[in-house]
Structures are given as structure tokens and as C-alpha cells.
Amino acid sequence: MPTGQTKLDAASPPSYSSTVPELAEVEFYRKQWNPGLGGKIRAVALHSGKRIFRGSDTSTLEKFLPGATLQKSEAHGKQMLFRFSKQLWLGVHLGMTGTLRVAPSGFQPGKHDHLVLHQRGRALVFNDPRQFGRLRFHQGLDVPGWWAKLPPALTSDSFTAAVMGKFLQRHRQLPLKAALLHQAGFPGIGNWMADEILWRGRLHPRTRAGEISEKKSRELWRVVRFVCREACKIIGRDFSDPPRGWFIHERWTAKGRCPRHRELLPRATIGGRTTAWCPKCQPEPVSRLRRS
């Protein structure tokens, strides 16, 4: 894998990309606009009427954003929030193909560059060919309502073992794979992270969420925290690959093997997504709920 800078220049996805940005990839893209922190927006160029702006009045964005300063940004699961002076906020959801990048000044937007914020010496660019993402504009003293209502971020103190346990109990019939992909409980977790977490937690992806013991649930919580933090650190920094020994490197190929003891990994669609697991590390449970 080339360096993060090379990848950034090429605006290409990582070698392991599932095409849908997950928590760590979102963190990476959030930082791409960091060079613009503290800088004033001098002009805004956007493709009004595009689906990406649904529910937002782009004319107010064009009217108020010029003259405002980019103050800070935050990522939460698959969402990002950029705060500007003058009580202005921009919410960014990358959808499947959205990316953020910085371009040199004088940048001319291409067909898929739906929002460009021109600053002195640079342009902050949002690009999204397929427009499953979303850009939302908000004016007000406080964060937008939709942001305030997001569930606890997985890397925050408010995501406790108890919070996670309660969520699993509320969705007790779901296979764990589906529960982990549920954004209301695990914001930012996508396909590869879910498989990584279950393999590390030695849990079969078809295990019902309500059927794991309290001890296993605590272990699962620890693994969720570990994978999220490490992925944010490694991928979120420069889009580097996670270290060897991670499950992610094996799950993409038909010849993938368990990093622990080289068992060939079967695959099946579980929770609506292609799932790989190790039959040795993650034996299929005999479900009590399914029998009843």
C-alpha cells in the first residue's frame, strides 16, 4: 500500500475498501479539511438542486457562509459536523462514494464536486459521484437537532458496556452481525469492522444478540472499543492498512484464512451482508431462541 499522501492525491479508496466509508474512513476524510481550520470562507460554489442537498436551502448556505471562519470539526460514526463562525454548521454524510479533499486555489469544480468552499490559498472540496451522501446546513447557537440525537459514539465515554448490553437485549432476535451493523446502536460500524469484531470476540455472526452471556457481552464491548480506537488511529490518520494479523486482510479474498490458525474462512450472507468467519474460533451456537 502506498503512503497516505499518495492515496490522497489519487483520491483512490484503500485496498481493502468496502466502498462504504466506516467510522475510521470518515475520520480520515474529516481531517482532510483541517488545513482550512481558522480560515475564512471567501466564496462558495455548489450544485444547487442536487440530491446531495435534499432538505437544505442552498441559497441560505450561499448567502451566509462567505465571510464565516471554519472553526472546528467532529466525526461521529458515519457523520461529520463542521462548525463555522456566525453560528453556522455544515453536516456531512459521505454515503457510499463521498470524499473530502483540499485543492489548490483557483480550483475549478468538476461534475461531482458538489460543494467547494474557497479560502485564501486553497479550496475545500466535497465530491460524491453517486450522491447517497448528504450535506446539511444549519444556523443556530447549538448543534443541529439531528446531531444532538445521534446515539453514543463508540469511542466516547458514554458508550458503556451497559449501554451496549441494553441495545443487544432490545434487539435480542437479531444475529450479532446484523446488530453490529445497526447504526442506532453501533454508529459507524460497517461490514469489515463487524467481521473483525466478531472474530476477535470469538462469536459466530449468527449468534442471537440476546443469547450471549454477560461475560461475553463485556468482552464484546472491549473488542468494539479496541477495533474502533485502533482503526481510527491507523486508518483515520493516513489511510494506512491495519497491522498484519488483523482479520480484515483475510476476509476479502476467497482464499482468506484465519490469522490465528490458518483455517479457511467460509462466507455467507448474514445481516444482509457478505460475512466471513472462522469455524474454529467462532463455532455456530445452538440457538435457544430459534428453537422456541
Ligand SMILES: [Zn+2]
Ligand atoms: Zn480461527
